[in-house]
Amino acid sequence: MSTTATVPSNARIIPCLDVDEGRVVKGVNFVDLTDAGDPVELAARYDQQGADEVVFLDITASSDQRETTLELVHRTAEEVFIPFTIGGGIRTVDDARRLLRAGADKVSVNTAAVNRPELVAEIADEFGSQCAVASIDARRTNGGSFPFEIFTHGGRAPTGIDAIEYAIRVAELGAGEILLTSMDRDGTRDGFDLELTRAVVDVTNVPVIASGGVGTLDHLVEGVLEGKADAVLAASIFHFGEHTVAEAKLHMAAAGIPIRPADA
Amino acid sequence: MTRPLIAVLDYGIGNLRSAQKSLERMGADARLTADTGLIADASGVVLPGVGAFGPCMAALRDTGLDEQARTAAADGRPFLGICIGLQLLYEGSEEAPGVAGLGILPGTVQLLSGNVKRPQMQWNRLEVRTPSPLLEGLDHSWLYFVHSYAAPMADNVAALCDYGGPVAAVVGDGNVWATQFHPEKSARPGLRLLENFVNQARTAAVRA
Numbered sequence: 001m002s003t004t005a006t007v008p009s010n011a012r013i014i015p016c017l018d019v020d021e022g023r024v025v026k027g028v029n030f031v032d033l034t035d036a037g038d039p040v041e042l043a044a045r046y047d048q049q050g051a052d053e054v055v056f057l058d059i060t061a062s063s064d065q066r067e068t069t070l071e072l073v074h075r076t077a078e079e080v081f082i083p084f085t086i087g088g089g090i091r092t093v094d095d096a097r098r099l100l101r102a103g104a105d106k107v108s109v110n111t112a113a114v115n116r117p118e119l120v121a122e123i124a125d126e127f128g129s130q131c132a133v134a135s136i137d138a139r140r141t142n143g144g145s146f147p148f149e150i151f152t153h154g155g156r157a158p159t160g161i162d163a164i165e166y167a168i169r170v171a172e173l174g175a176g177e178i179l180l181t182s183m184d185r186d187g188t189r190d191g192f193d194l195e196l197t198r199a200v201v202d203v204t205n206v207p208v209i210a211s212g213g214v215g216t217l218d219h220l221v222e223g224v225l226e227g228k229a230d231a232v233l234a235a236s237i238f239h240f241g242e243h244t245v246a247e248a249k250l251h252m253a254a255a256g257i258p259i260r261p262a263d264a
Numbered sequence: 265m266t267r268p269l270i271a272v273l274d275y276g277i278g279n280l281r282s283a284q285k286s287l288e289r290m291g292a293d294a295r296l297t298a299d300t301g302l303i304a305d306a307s308g309v310v311l312p313g314v315g316a317f318g319p320c321m322a323a324l325r326d327t328g329l330d331e332q333a334r335t336a337a338a339d340g341r342p343f344l345g346i347c348i349g350l351q352l353l354y355e356g357s358e359e360a361p362g363v364a365g366l367g368i369l370p371g372t373v374q375l376l377s378g379n380v381k382r383p384q385m386q387w388n389r390l391e392v393r394t395p396s397p398l399l400e401g402l403d404h405s406w407l408y409f410v411h412s413y414a415a416p417m418a419d420n421v422a423a424l425c426d427y428g429g430p431v432a433a434v435v436g437d438g439n440v441w442a443t444q445f446h447p448e449k450s451a452r453p454g455l456r457l458l459e460n461f462v463n464q465a466r467t468a469a470v471r472a
Contacts, residue, residue, distance in 0.1 A: 007380045009385070050451075052408075102281065105279055128316045130385065205381055264453070
């Protein structure tokens with residue numbers, strides 16, 4: 001499938017929160033928070049700043065803690081009035097159902113879908129494509145038989161799977177969106193891997209969220225204008241108070257990108 | 265102010281809870297329910313939803329909520345469909361050929377046309393064609409859309425958005441209204457629309 005879309009989407013800015021056993025993992029540096037470790041309070045803050053969506057990445061290792069994650073989703077649905085996605089540890093349609101019933105808008109599947117891509121189709125058929133996000137963690141192969149390889153388990157485990165072929169596959173299976181993270185860039189603050197982003201955008205016709213490497217507001221602009229991403233995800237530049245989402249939106253709008261104003 | 269009882273029809277698919285919680289936030293006694301008595305007592309009825317036309321319509325039939333929805337729409341109470349809840353009001357959809365919709369509104373829901381990504385998954389700006397109390401304060405607001413199909417263009421399209429051409433964003437007249445966007449996920453403007461709806465339900469409750 002090749003892309004035929006000629007009408008650009010209005011860009012979205014999506015702060016991402018890593019959550020472990022119901023708490024935000026990486027330090028977050030907002031001065032006036034009651035509880036800087038509470039993902040719900042942070043998500044509500046991003047909602048107020050004009051974020052278009054929020055993503056929670058649940059890195060809770062133990063499945064015993066599943067109730068904690070459900071509780072987080074439950075509380076978020078009461079406090080946050082923008083869409084939110086939860087990813088991490090979703091292996092079955094029942095896992096997805098519980099999270100959606102609790103109030104999540106989308107579920108993001110990663111390792112389980114790499115192992116068994118049909119999971120994407122099962123979730124899309126049951127709940128609709130709009131809530132089925134396929135998360136892809138990719139690295140450059142630097143001279144392999146294909147350019148980008150999928151890694152799982154937080155970017156540590158190589159799979160031998162061609163990330164571009166996989167993106168085509170999950171889009172055909174009914175993924176409503178692709179969350180694409182460059183594991184080469186993640187945490188570097190060097191900017192998105194724009195070639196990776198563009199490569200996936202060019203072969204799919206579903207929205208693509210660029211992720212991994214944002215260190216400046218210009219990186220967000222590049223992700224949309226050069227990477228052609230529909231949405232840009234970032235963590236540290238927002239968490240550490242360097243920039244607000246509102247500043248990021250002004251910067252993107254000034255670069256000519258159509259986007260919902262923060263004060264709309 | 266009284267908290268009008270609003271029945272949020274629970275047919276069991278996807279995230280219906282957010283609609284209930286946001287209506288509560290805007291002053292309603294909102295219940296996520298499939299209970300006939302409760303729905304009959306409600307001052308307003310909401311048909312929320314995410315998902316595909318076929319499975320959602322099947323779930324409505326299985327729970328008997330299809331009849332409840334028709335009754336509520338017919339008896340003049342404020343009624344609000346959201347997203348797939350808008351599309352279910354029509355006679356059918358290109359998404360599920362052969363599956364009958366609720367038939368409360370005439371016509372067939374159609375695939376988004378033009379060279380656009382499907383789904384439309386973004387915030388988009390509302391253009392109000394026909395002002396109404398429900399849309400008070402909403403013109404030019406930004407709201408969150410996620411859909412691949414849309415209502416047919418007709419006189420009952422009260423507001424539009426632009427996505428490769430005009431797309432029906434709000435339809436309705438009289439007591440039956442529906443939004444293609446998700447007001448419960450559209451920050452302040454979305455909550456404003458729900459507040460407008462809650463106010464209508466409150467007025468209806470006083471009249472009843």
